[in-house]
Amino acid sequence: MSRKLRAAILLVLMAACGRTGGYGTAPNNLDDACAILNERPGYSRAFRAAERRWGVPVHVQMATIYQESKFVSDARTPFRYTLGVIPMGRQSSAFGYSQALDGTWDEYVQETNSFRARRDNIGDAVDFMGWYMSKSRDQLGIPLNDARNQYLAYHEGRTGFSRGSYNSKAWLVRVAGTVETRAANYQAQLRRCRR
Numbered sequence: 350m351s352r353k354l355r356a357a358i359l360l361v362l363m364a365a366c367g368r369t370g371g372y373g374t375a376p377n378n379l380d381d382a383c384a385i386l387n388e389r390p391g392y393s394r395a396f397r398a399a400e401r402r403w404g405v406p407v408h409v410q411m412a413t414i415y416q417e418s419k420f421v422s423d424a425r426t427p428f429r430y431t432l433g434v435i436p437m438g439r440q441s442s443a444f445g446y447s448q449a450l451d452g453t454w455d456e457y458v459q460e461t462n463s464f465r466a467r468r469d470n471i472g473d474a475v476d477f478m479g480w481y482m483s484k485s486r487d488q489l490g491i492p493l494n495d496a497r498n499q500y501l502a503y504h505e506g507r508t509g510f511s512r513g514s515y516n517s518k519a520w521l522v523r524v525a526g527t528v529e530t531r532a533a534n535y536q537a538q539l540r541r542c543r544r
Contacts, residue, residue: 375420382411382535383542385420392420395472403479404486408539409496410475412532413503416524417448422469446474453481453506478503485510496532497525 376392378384386393396407414420422445443450445468449457457477458466466473485491485502489511493499502510504521515521 373422379415379419380534382408382538385411386542389471392471395475398472399475399479402476403483403493405479405482405493405499406536408532408536409482409494409499410478411535412496412528413478413500414446414475415531416500416528417443418446420446422446422471445469446471447478449474449477457481497529500525500528 376385376388378388386396396410399405399410400407447468449468454468454477457480458464461476461480463473463476466476468474468477481503482491482493482499485499485507486493488507489502491498491502498510501515501521504525505514509515515525
């Protein structure tokens with residue numbers, strides 16, 4: 350086999366693999382943190398790197414990703430329809446594992462000089478999440494291990510959280526409680542599987 354052909358094949362294989370996982374589909378067992386990390390070792394590396402850089406615990410990252418995208422790399426919001434049939438675009442610009450909005454993602458890219466970052470890359474998505482949550486800690490005083498309030502600030506934005514906009518959304522308060530419970534479950538599971 351010629352050198353050029355080998356190089357071309359290697360390039361194609363590397364492009365197909367992507368950077369730290371843009372899997373597209375969710376892991377098989379989303380209720381078990383250990384199973385998720387065993388199935389997708391790249392996730393474990395990404396979560397630990399974000400925890401080292403920003404201080405956000407792995408279980409908080411995982412519970413938030415579960416709620417936002419169910420670990421689907423290219424998750425998008427549903428389409429809006431007029432008259433029930435005419436598509437009018439998506440509900441928001443949220444995309445990827447972290448469901449980051451275009452404007453917030455652009456702010457992250459500029460602030461962190463992450464110009465090659467992609468929302469459908471797990472490493473970039475959790476780095477974004479760590480950046481956002483660390484700013485919520487700094488600006489709002491929300492501890493990084495407080496999955497419930499970090500999620501509310503993540504969903505509503507820091508301004509919305511500080512105004513208490515979530516108080517008029519009973520469904521969101523319920524969801525934040527679910528995120529808190531899932532984070533606690535993931536934390537207990539992670540302790541067990543690290544042994």
